[in-house]
Amino acid sequence: MMTLNVRPVLSALSRNRTGALLVALEIAIALAVMVNAAWIISQRVQEIESPTGIDTRDTFAIGFAALDGRSDIGTAEREDLAYVRSLPGVIAASATSSVPLSYYGQGGSVSQDPGPRAPAILERSLQVDESALDTLGVHIIAGRSFSATDIQPLSHKIFSGSPEAVITQSLAHRLFPNGNALGKPIYAGDNSPIIVVGITSDFIGSVWGMPSYNTVLYPQTPGGFGAYFCLVRTRPGDTQALLQRAQRHLATSNPDRVIISAQTLEYYRQRLAAENRAVVIFLTLVTALILSVTCLGIFGLTAFNVSTRTKQIGTLRAVGARKRDVVAHFLIENAIVLIVGAVAGCTLALGFGYWLSDQYQLPRLDLHYLAIGVVTLAVIGQLAAWQPARRAAAVPPSVATRTI
Amino acid sequence: MLGYYCRLALKSFRHTPGLTALMVGAIAFGISTCIVTLTVYHAMSGNPIWWKNNVLYAVTMDSRDPLPTGSLADSDSLPDQFSYADATYLYGSSIPRHKAIVATMSGALSGAPDQSAAALVHLRATSMGFFRMFDVPFEYGGPWDAAADRGPEPVIVLSRDENDKLFGGADSVGRSILLDNHPFRIVGVLDRWNPQPQFYDLTVRSFGNASDAYIPFASGVQLRLWPHGHVSCWGADDPHTYPQLIGSSCVWILLWVELPDAASREHFRAYMDAYWAAQHKMGRFQRPRDNSLWPVSRWLTHHHVVTDNSRLLLRLAFAFLAVCLINTVGIELTKFLRAAPLTGVRRALGASRRHIFLQHLVETAVIALAGSALGLALSWAELDAIHALYSGSNDAYGLLAHFDPLGVLWALGLAALATIIAGLYPAWRIGRVPPALHLKSQ
Numbered sequence: 098m099m100t101l102n103v104r105p106v107l108s109a110l111s112r113n114r115t116g117a118l119l120v121a122l123e124i125a126i127a128l129a130v131m132v133n134a135a136w137i138i139s140q141r142v143q144e145i146e147s148p149t150g151i152d153t154r155d156t157f158a159i160g161f162a163a164l165d166g167r168s169d170i171g172t173a174e175r176e177d178l179a180y181v182r183s184l185p186g187v188i189a190a191s192a193t194s195s196v197p198l199s200y201y202g203q204g205g206s207v208s209q210d211p212g213p214r215a216p217a218i219l220e221r222s223l224q225v226d227e228s229a230l231d232t233l234g235v236h237i238i239a240g241r242s243f244s245a246t247d248i249q250p251l252s253h254k255i256f257s258g259s260p261e262a263v264i265t266q267s268l269a270h271r272l273f274p275n276g277n278a279l280g281k282p283i284y285a286g287d288n289s290p291i292i293v294v295g296i297t298s299d300f301i302g303s304v305w306g307m308p309s310y311n312t313v314l315y316p317q318t319p320g321g322f323g324a325y326f327c328l329v330r331t332r333p334g335d336t337q338a339l340l341q342r343a344q345r346h347l348a349t350s351n352p353d354r355v356i357i358s359a360q361t362l363e364y365y366r367q368r369l370a371a372e373n374r375a376v377v378i379f380l381t382l383v384t385a386l387i388l389s390v391t392c393l394g395i396f397g398l399t400a401f402n403v404s405t406r407t408k409q410i411g412t413l414r415a416v417g418a419r420k421r422d423v424v425a426h427f428l429i430e431n432a433i434v435l436i437v438g439a440v441a442g443c444t445l446a447l448g449f450g451y452w453l454s455d456q457y458q459l460p461r462l463d464l465h466y467l468a469i470g471v472v473t474l475a476v477i478g479q480l481a482a483w484q485p486a487r488r489a490a491a492v493p494p495s496v497a498t499r500t501i
Numbered sequence: 502m503l504g505y506y507c508r509l510a511l512k513s514f515r516h517t518p519g520l521t522a523l524m525v526g527a528i529a530f531g532i533s534t535c536i537v538t539l540t541v542y543h544a545m546s547g548n549p550i551w552w553k554n555n556v557l558y559a560v561t562m563d564s565r566d567p568l569p570t571g572s573l574a575d576s577d578s579l580p581d582q583f584s585y586a587d588a589t590y591l592y593g594s595s596i597p598r599h600k601a602i603v604a605t606m607s608g609a610l611s612g613a614p615d616q617s618a619a620a621l622v623h624l625r626a627t628s629m630g631f632f633r634m635f636d637v638p639f640e641y642g643g644p645w646d647a648a649a650d651r652g653p654e655p656v657i658v659l660s661r662d663e664n665d666k667l668f669g670g671a672d673s674v675g676r677s678i679l680l681d682n683h684p685f686r687i688v689g690v691l692d693r694w695n696p697q698p699q700f701y702d703l704t705v706r707s708f709g710n711a712s713d714a715y716i717p718f719a720s721g722v723q724l725r726l727w728p729h730g731h732v733s734c735w736g737a738d739d740p741h742t743y744p745q746l747i748g749s750s751c752v753w754i755l756l757w758v759e760l761p762d763a764a765s766r767e768h769f770r771a772y773m774d775a776y777w778a779a780q781h782k783m784g785r786f787q788r789p790r791d792n793s794l795w796p797v798s799r800w801l802t803h804h805h806v807v808t809d810n811s812r813l814l815l816r817l818a819f820a821f822l823a824v825c826l827i828n829t830v831g832i833e834l835t836k837f838l839r840a841a842p843l844t845g846v847r848r849a850l851g852a853s854r855r856h857i858f859l860q861h862l863v864e865t866a867v868i869a870l871a872g873s874a875l876g877l878a879l880s881w882a883e884l885d886a887i888h889a890l891y892s893g894s895n896d897a898y899g900l901l902a903h904f905d906p907l908g909v910l911w912a913l914g915l916a917a918l919a920t921i922i923a924g925l926y927p928a929w930r931i932g933r934v935p936p937a938l939h940l941k942s943q
Contacts, residue, residue: 113838115930119831123824130820137813164609164619165681200706253741286739321741323727348618355609355621376810383534383821390527394828397520398835405839457809 106430109409113402117434120398124438124474127391129445132470133453134380136462141377145370150300150310151197152234153362155188155333157340158196159347160358162324170320171251173354180350181327181343186335191232191328194224194255194319195303197312198365199358202303203322205256207313209272209281211288218271220264220311221302222256224319230297232330238266240279240295243316251318257285259315263295268311283313304369324357336361391474392481399431400485403492410489411496420490427486428479435478439471446470506863513864517836521868524829528872531825532916533879538811538818539912540884545708546807548798549696550635553759556598557634558766559800560591560756562777563791566735579791580733581704582752585722590776592628596769597758601631602718603702604754605730610714612679613667622663622713623729624680626721632658634759635701640664642674642689645717649688653719657685663713664690681724685716700797702755703804704731718754728753750785758794766794822916826923829868833924837861837931844931845939858932865924873917880909 110117161177163170174192181190195202206217223229227245230237242263249259262283269278282290302312319325331339344359367374403410410423418426450462514521548554563579564587583591592602604626611619631637632644641664645656657680664673673687698707725743734740734751746753760766773792780786795803837844844857852860 113835116831116835116838119827119834123827123831126820126824126827130817130824134817162607162621164621255739255741257739352618355619357621372808372810376814379538379814380817383817386530386534387821387824390530390825390828393523394527394831397523398832401517401520401832401835401839453813457813 103429105413106426106433109406109426110430110433116398118437120395121434121438121441123391123394124435124478125442125445127387128439128442128470128474129449130387131384131474132446132466133450133462134384135470136450136466137453137459138377138380138384139466140459141373141380145373145377148299149198149366150235150298151362152330153198153366155336156232156234156328156330156363157336157343157361158199158326158328158358159340159343159356160196160201160324160326161347161354162357163320163354165353170323170325170354171318173351174251174318174320174325176351177327177347180346181329184339184343186332186339187329188332189228189232189330191226191229192319193226193229193326193328194222194317194322194324196326196328196358196360196362196365197223197233197300197302198308198362198369199303199360200305201358202305203256204303204305205285205313207268207272207283207285207291209283211284211290215284217286218268218311219309220268220313221305221309222313222315223302224255224315224317224321226316226318229314229328232328233300234330235300236298237263237295238298239277240293242295242297243314247316249317251320253321255317255321256313256315257287257289257291259291259317261292261294261316263297263314263316264293265297265299265310265312267299268313269293269296271311285313308369326358328362336363388474388477392477395431395478395481396485399427399482400488403427403485403489406489407492407496408499410492411494411498414492414494415497423490423492424486427489428482431479431482431486432475435475439475442474443467443471502859503863506860507867509860510864510867513836513840514867520832520836524832524868525872525875527825527828528869528916528920529875529879531822532873532876532913533883534818535822535916536876536880536909536912537883537887538815540880540909542807542811542815544697545811546801548801549698549700550797553634553636554796554798556759556761557797558758558760558794559797560758560773561791561793561795562587562773562786563788564750564752564786565788567787580752581755582731582733583754583756584750584752585747585754586750587776587780588754588756591756591773594769594772596760596765596772598761598765599630599634599759601628601634601757602754603627603631603757604718604721604728605702605705605712606716606721606726607729608681608724608726610663610667610678610680611682612677612684615669616667620666623710624721624726625712625715626718626726627715628718630759631701631715631757634757635696637694638692640690640692641672642687645688650717650719653717653723655680655683655685655720656688656717658689658691658715659687660691660711660713660715661693680714680716681726683724685720698801698806700801701757702730703800703806704755707804707806722747760794770794822919826919829920830923830927833865833868834927834930837927838934841931841934842939844934845936848936849940854932858928861928861931862921862924865928866921869917869920869924872920873913876916877909877913 178190178192181187202221204219204221206219208215208217226248227243230242264278272278272283273281278293278296280292282292285291299310301308301310340359340361344356348356413423446467453459454461550557561579561581564584565580588602592600606624606626607621608624609619610622628650629644629647640661644658649656657678664670673690676687677684678687695711699709730753732751732753734749738749738751740746740749740751758769760769777786777790777792847857
């Protein structure tokens, strides 16, 4: 019974070749766009979700700058830190020279060998005190972190003047690919050795260009640049309230310095991901719209075909086709168009994917996405034609005998 | 005849309201998606000072220390900026018609009547040429003069927003204000000015807010205001004091010149090359000579201002529009061919192929126009939504997603044209159908 039905389908299709081809073309392009869009979305979501290495949910940072270069910023810093530590709900607080994940910060390059000509690796530099790692939620995986006595007082000699430092794991691997970085000296462009006393898990420092996991932590009181930041870790849920409370008090507690920023770390994390998120939202919308437009197109065209071929349908029914066969007729017609479109779409999707990975340095399209795309489109495409096909089945056989 | 065709088109739409709505809707979505992505792309890649593209130049020289080959440094690109010594020497040339030294500093403004506490502001330490060269509009007063640059005099120009904050928007020219507790005289207040991308200073980011106040560069140096933008140092340079900074080879100053003709350009290049040669002999500038003058358009490309993302989204938006157009063409083709009996009757009554072609083209055009109008309204709403979503932060999308009439009209015209071209094939096909075929009774 099934093979008998294919020939009338094919002959019906051949009468409206161009229309059917256009639908197939639409399906092909839709498949190519949807599959690649989904692939890019998954890549971007991965990037958005990629670990910062910091506990951003329960931490905020307030930045301060001296109004006048001459005022004693060290006193202000001590007072501010003492104040935030006294707030109920604060687990840890630390003074640093910049906020990880923000766009303000300092960086340099460090190398294994002394002298300004040694091959060097770019890193983000961070002055911290003994509580910084606890505040950020970063772990020491080898060696030790700083104790209160290690921290050098505020001075204008920044970064390279330090006898010791703690570095991230990724920087340790790049500087010393063969072995243990602990206890080894590193150099920040001159001949004074900085001994690596600890290695931390990777975290993103302040961002310039691309985020990087290469950070060097110096045990120095920040403020040599005229600015310092209080990083505060709170009990879960209290972060926003404590940020506002601290900001209100600190804005007026000291006339010699002003607040230059007051945000949660989550804000900085979201901001870094903003462009990726915009791309994800846009691509999701486009995918949904393309799917809808294609579906509605198939639905509309099938319904239109049905409404103008009532005489043929009536004739089919009059010569003995059951309602089931009429439905099958239209579904098979739709399926043929879908198959042709899907085959062309696969080629187009692979070609488009290859070109995208070339142009935008993306990894190659995962074929699973292609398979899922084809199946999804096939299922939805057939579902779109289902309702008009059922209406076709309702056409009575007596229509065949009428002349108009 | 046109009115008749329109009436026929409307009749045809009434006959198939669902399909017509689908076609119009699909075109509207396709067009609005393209308009939104085109607007952002156009704003990102647009040259905000395009009318001066062949006279304004950013000056760069490669003053980096030569690194050994096989360096592990990840990114070490050509510096945009100059050290204090190099910048002041090059600025001293009288060859350019206008010239500007541009540096970023930060200071505390206080002493204004509407102010409760001192505020740290983003300062642009520059020269009077800045305002002339970049056609910066003034609401009150004007820029300082060359004598103020030389003096230097403690004069200041406020941005419109800063003037609103400090003086409630009133004419504050002539009044005094304290910058880091030093009195400065206000000589001008800017009108709204925030060209995107911020071509004149791309060192920190490409899109953002303009500075709050402007002072002569030498005044900033006199006050020992530390640079607040991007500072890069090489080799053993590690300045901790202001004199150390001034004497170091750390770069933190941008230089812009206006060179109106080829002769002045050659003249200035020779000036740069002579300076390079002299410094090279003294042991500086050890890298291969790379003295460049960048017109704004090349400057923007060099800084990759247009991100890969916006290009990608633009291409996908056009692919989506293509899908919508093919959808429309397919539906139209089917519709026209199914209405062939009616067309046969018309042909028999004397309509020529041209008439049939025009009639169906008009039908397509009405759909194209309806879709375009709806698409325009949709894109307005979408851009508004993007602006609302992103305007809180300093993100590019918030600043750029404003309705740009020129770009939008261009996009709209393109899409409407594309729809009409897409309708050419169905209209032509229906014209070719022999009338006799459809005049037989079914």
